[in-house]
Amino acid sequence: MKNDVVTTDVVIVGGGLAGLAAACYLARGGASVQLYEKSARLGGRRRPRPLMAII
Numbered sequence: 565m566k567n568d569v570v571t572t573d574v575v576i577v578g579g580g581l582a583g584l585a586a587a588c589y590l591a592r593g594g595a596s597v598q599l600y601e602k603s604a605r606l607g608g609r610r611r612p613r614p615l616m617a618i619i
């Protein structure tokens with residue numbers, strides 16, 4: 565197996581709200597960030613809903 569060396573300041577596991585927010589703030593602060601998400605979409609358990617379904 566090939567040994568790939570990852571050079572990044574921060575690795576974030578999970579692209580839910582917490583992971584996305586952390587990645588955003590870290591990148592804004594100048595850090596290099598790699599984010600890994602296991603599912604096909606970002607956002608985690610949060611799902612957008614039509615406004616009328618909430619009211």
Ligand SMILES: Cc1cc2nc3c(=O)[nH]c(=O)nc-3n(C[C@H](O)[C@H](O)[C@H](O)COP(=O)(O)OP(=O)(O)OC[C@H]3O[C@@H](n4cnc5c(N)ncnc54)[C@H](O)[C@@H]3O)c2cc1C
Nearest residue numbers: 577578579580581582583600601602603607608609610611
């Ligand atoms: C059942 C449930 C339903 C909810 N529905 C809503 C909603 O409809 N609307 C709303 O606004 N809020 C909703 N919430 C609240 C909302 O989910 C949370 O406030 C918010 O999503 C938490 O964000 P988080 O990043 O901490 O975790 P999560 O949203 O759980 O994100 C974690 C992420 O990490 C990923 N992950 C986990 N393990 C790995 C791994 N080994 N490798 C790579 N990626 C990994 C997951 O796939 C996921 O994307 C719900 C909460 C629950 C428990």
